[in-house]
Amino acid sequence: MSNKAISKYIGCEPKAVRYWLARWQENEDLFNLPKCGRPRATSKKTDSKIVNIAKRELNITSNDISNILKNDGVDINPSIVRRRLCESGGNYGPPLKNPYSQKNIVSNGSSEPDNINTSSGTT
Numbered sequence: 001m002s003n004k005a006i007s008k009y010i011g012c013e014p015k016a017v018r019y020w021l022a023r024w025q026e027n028e029d030l031f032n033l034p035k036c037g038r039p040r041a042t043s044k045k046t047d048s049k050i051v052n053i054a055k056r057e058l059n060i061t062s063n064d065i066s067n068i069l070k071n072d073g074v075d076i077n078p079s080i081v082r083r084r085l086c087e088s089g090g091n092y093g094p095p096l097k098n099p100y101s102q103k104n105i106v107s108n109g110s111s112e113p114d115n116i117n118t119s120s121g122t123t
Contacts, residue, residue: 041080049074050081051088 003021007014024030042050046069053065062078062085069076 041076042084046074047084050084054085054090
């Protein structure tokens with residue numbers, strides 16, 4: 001059977017058929033090859049946990065989420081937390097270097113920084 005006939009039969013391009021046949025002839029294995037680069041630091045379960053914590057807690061910082069996860073036995077950096085939140089569609093930036101600066105007080109109209117939750121009843 002020709003590559004063109006196979007491509008018509010399975011509904012793909014002949015180029016894809018050539019690729020997979022060449023790969024089969026090379027090592028008789030069509031499983032995913034090992035990928036280069038560093039593996040992810042978090043699993044899908046941890047990623048969903050990060051997003052759920054961020055949705056549940058109002059004005060929580062990436063440091064706070066990282067500390068919550070450390071208490072659960074997952075040790076990840078706050079920068080990874082920010083990256084996972086951005087991947088999930090959130091808009092999250094790095095923590096403010098000086099949350100009480102004049103620029104931040106003028107922009108939000110209060111003396112409290114943007115990333116501190118003041119609605120909790122604890123003092």
